Amino acid sequence: MSIPKVKQGYLSPQELWQEIEREAAQELENEPLLSTYIFSTVTYHKTFADVLMFHLASKLGGPTLADRNWMKIFADPFKDDAQIVESACIDLQVIAERDPACTGYMTSLLYFKGYQALQCYRVANWYWKNGRKFLALFIQSRMSEVFSVDIHPAAQIGTGIFVDHAHGIVIGETAVVEDNVSMLHGVTLGGTGNERGDRHPKVRHGVLIGAGAKVLGNIEINEGATIAASSVVLEDVPAHVTVAGIPARITGHPRTDNPARDMDHRLKEEGFDPCSICDVAPKT
Known part of the structure; x- marks a missing residue:
């Protein structure tokens, strides 16, 4: 008995981004008080990877390391390893399959900390494998503080x-x-x-x-x-x-x-x- 592989039948990052854009447009109508948040976090951006980097940086940023520096931390792994974005894309879609509390892709992307922590781990793992272990452990420490999720980068x-x-x-x-x-x-x-x-x-x-x-x-x-x-x-x-x-x-x-x-x-x-x-x- 074999469990099916997960890559079959899932939206590509571009297709997923189009779905998220549609959800964002609907929520802009439903919740005008959140228009600035939705625009800056979602609709201002051009790709799924851009939104993910921006949102994770805004979550992890703080007085010791600003959001813009977190964006730089995320940029290299996302650019170097397409599997990070592909995995993030599939992880988001399986939430919709398995969680009855999920009301849309954008909701999971913005609000579900298990998803966010997992994508931070993927970036930390890239740095660990590339010999930058001190930075990888810094990401682990910060995501543990923010999300109460502790995943070793190795x-x-x-x-x-x-x-x-x-x-x-x-x-x-x-x-x-x-x-x-x-x-x-x-x-x-x-x-x-x-x-x-x-x-x-x-x-x-x-x-x-x-x-x-x-x-x-x-x-x-x-x-x-x-x-x-x-x-x-x-x-x-x-x-x-x-x-x-x-x-x-x-x-x-x-x-x-x-x-x-x-x-x-x-x-x-x-x-x-x-x-x-x-x-x-x-x-x-």
Whole structure:
């Protein structure tokens, strides 16, 4: 069973920008009191990348580093690596697919801090990979202050990522999050505290991680698995199962083959035999 790749069927950055322009024009009519904000943040700009850079710079700017300098920080990665803008474009669209609170692309772009923090991480990761680690860590520190989201710039994060609410997200240095993953607020992808080197979780395609879940250590969360809210996961999780509890144990199969896309935390209703998943039943 394979989770579909996320790049199929999504709008290009130019097509997405046209949709955002239409939404902005409608909101200018609906909310004239916000006309200055909408104009300066959205309609004044020419491309999706321009809007994203400007808005993130306005979020991170402060007395120690002005907005215009943040614009310079964002400009080089956006110009050098087209994948950053493409990933940002797809990340925005998966919010509309997965979040019933989403009322439009512009709303998510301007107001959803999980999305904003994720795009700041992508810029920090570019600087980290290009040897400018002090600047990368500066971006991480500032985004943690502003968004309450702490993602190490060396972490490896794919495309089509949905971070709902986002408050309290922690993703460690050697963590891997592949494409098409969804997680809710309070999730930690951390170490156990007694390991060095490669010490953080590897989250594969299509995984759904519930609010407050803690995934600790260099373990594999395999494709299409679901981690129930508030669980503490200390061992590998097989593909297409649900785990829950402290410590987490296999409790069944997700109701859907793609829980990250469908945002469905429920179990299938039929009976479940843990031995059908792995050679050894969950520990008791």
